[in-house]
Amino acid sequence: MESESLILFFIVAIILVGGxxxxxxLVAPNSFNPVKSEPYECGIPSEGPAWIQFNVGxxxxxxxxxxxxxxxxxxxxxxxxxxxxxxRAFIEIIIFFFILGLGxxxxxxxxxxxxx
Amino acid sequence: MSSNIYDFSKLTGSVHAWLSGLMSSGWVTFTxxxxxxxxxxxxxxxxxxxxxxxxxxxxxxxxxxxxxxxVGKWGIIQTIADLVKLLLKELIPIRKxxxxxxxxxxxxxxxxxxxxxxxxPYAKGLQAIDFNxxxxxxxxxxxxxxxxxxxxxxxxxxxxSLIGAMRSGAxxxxxxxxxxxxxxxIVVFTGSMQLSTIVESQANGWWIFKGxxxxxxxxxxxxxxxxxxxxxxxxxxxxxxxELTAGFHTEYSGxxxxxxxxxxxxxxxxVSALGATVxxxxxxxxxxxxxxxxxxxxxxxxxxxxxxxxxxxxILIIMWFKWTFPxxxxxxxxxxxxxxxxxxxxxxxxxxAFIVLMGWHF
Numbered sequence: 001m002e003s004e005s006l007i008l009f010f011i012v013a014i015i016l017v018g019g020x021x022x023x024x025x026l027v028a029p030n031s032f033n034p035v036k037s038e039p040y041e042c043g044i045p046s047e048g049p050a051w052i053q054f055n056v057g058x059x060x061x062x063x064x065x066x067x068x069x070x071x072x073x074x075x076x077x078x079x080x081x082x083x084x085x086x087x088r089a090f091i092e093i094i095i096f097f098f099i100l101g102l103g104x105x106x107x108x109x110x111x112x113x114x115x116x
Numbered sequence: 117m118s119s120n121i122y123d124f125s126k127l128t129g130s131v132h133a134w135l136s137g138l139m140s141s142g143w144v145t146f147t148x149x150x151x152x153x154x155x156x157x158x159x160x161x162x163x164x165x166x167x168x169x170x171x172x173x174x175x176x177x178x179x180x181x182x183x184x185x186x187v188g189k190w191g192i193i194q195t196i197a198d199l200v201k202l203l204l205k206e207l208i209p210i211r212k213x214x215x216x217x218x219x220x221x222x223x224x225x226x227x228x229x230x231x232x233x234x235x236x237p238y239a240k241g242l243q244a245i246d247f248n249x250x251x252x253x254x255x256x257x258x259x260x261x262x263x264x265x266x267x268x269x270x271x272x273x274x275x276x277s278l279i280g281a282m283r284s285g286a287x288x289x290x291x292x293x294x295x296x297x298x299x300x301x302i303v304v305f306t307g308s309m310q311l312s313t314i315v316e317s318q319a320n321g322w323w324i325f326k327g328x329x330x331x332x333x334x335x336x337x338x339x340x341x342x343x344x345x346x347x348x349x350x351x352x353x354x355x356x357x358x359e360l361t362a363g364f365h366t367e368y369s370g371x372x373x374x375x376x377x378x379x380x381x382x383x384x385x386x387v388s389a390l391g392a393t394v395x396x397x398x399x400x401x402x403x404x405x406x407x408x409x410x411x412x413x414x415x416x417x418x419x420x421x422x423x424x425x426x427x428x429x430x431i432l433i434i435m436w437f438k439w440t441f442p443x444x445x446x447x448x449x450x451x452x453x454x455x456x457x458x459x460x461x462x463x464x465x466x467x468x469a470f471i472v473l474m475g476w477h478f
Contacts, residue, residue: 013230024371039274079303115447
């Protein structure tokens with residue numbers, strides 16, 4: 001089978017979820033109550049919206065991740081041809097990792113890896 | 117050679133030939149697609165139900181309890197009863213939540229885990245799609261589920277959900293690096309990303325043995341990082357029940373909650389299957405050097421049995437983690453990844469490249 005048949009798996013997954021949700025809405029009880037549809041907050045009335053300013057720490061890690069993930073994507077083609085190219089690929093990856101390691105060290109020294 | 121007696125390509129080939137005798141080629145393709153879809157749907161549902169049961173039993177054994185034992189023999193139908201119960205529960209809409217994203221999230225997590233199932237080699241000749249970038253594909257698709265988790269947490273309009281989703285986002289993206297680098301180790305050894313080629317290359321020994329100590333380090337890093345990537349304990353900060361109620365799926369009820377639950381267990385199966393395929397030889401039987409008799413007996417065990425045995429071995433290790441270690445704090449979690457696992461795996465890759473360069477592996 002070719003990669004086009006991924007569409008098949010996509011459709012089957014949608015049918016699985018959609019079918020179950022439709023079935024559930026048909027057979028499950030349904031009653032409206034304003035208190036029931038409140039977002040959960042320890043049983044007391046919820047205070048204000050949840051969409052508020054958030055700790056910047058998560059965002060910082062996402063940015064560092066972005067840099068390193070692109071590097072990982074570059075490494076996979078290198079991994080495939082490493083055996084055939086040999087010495088030159090090995091020297092290149094050492095230079096690559098040296099630069100990458102400097103980046104990690106910089107982020108480390110700057111305190112970007114420290115949770116605040 | 118007896119290792120070919122359990123080849124599934126003969127079975128699929130004969131099904132194809134039988135269907136071709138019955139109808140025109142267009143309908144044959146259509147019927148085969150429907151068959152493959154049904155088989156995977158069945159496999160997905162059965163594995164999910166069984167894994168939930170297994171988790172409860174393993175947890176019970178570790179905590180010196182009996183576990184589910186009322187519904188059916190040894191409580192084996194317990195999860196089916198739970199599923200029926202969840203199907204009959206009301207789907208509660210949350211006030212001021214984002215209805216479109218709120219309903220979209222379960223679809224995304226299930227689609228991601230289902231797509232990853234497509235590329236795994238279950239037995240000799242039994243693989244739905246054999247990509248030439250198989251390892252990369254499974255890694256990429258299974259890590260997409262973080263989008264579903266973030267959407268679920270954000271759209272619920274609940275503080276617990278939002279905190280859980282944010283933690284989950286930071287955690288999954290961080291640990292994905294280590295998963296990628298540990299899998300890269302075996303890609304360097306094999307020179308291929310195709311899962312069937314990686315399995316074939318382990319005919320004379322699994323990579324965890326053939327690759328000396330660096331391959332073993334990669335395997336350990338893979339175990340730790342993938343446990344974190346699928347949000348399981350001791351890394352289950354995203355749904356830390358003692359502080360966040362249920363984390364990102366606090367507001368989900370009924371069958372929508374069941375899908376998050378199912379996706380979590382299926383992701384565990386997928387990473388275990390990937391680990392078993394890449395490090396432990398997939399469906400390849402266990403052979404010892406030139407012990408002809410022993411190797412011959414091992415060949416008689418079907419390849420699917422080997423695959424599922426290895427996969428469940430890793431699954432049991434991951435479950436053992438959850439019920440043994442206390443939960444980490446978010447700063448400990450990120451320190452572990454960025455200051456320990458990532459530098460170690462970068463160094464490990466250089467070591468493996470050196471071994472491959474020198475031709476020191478078997």
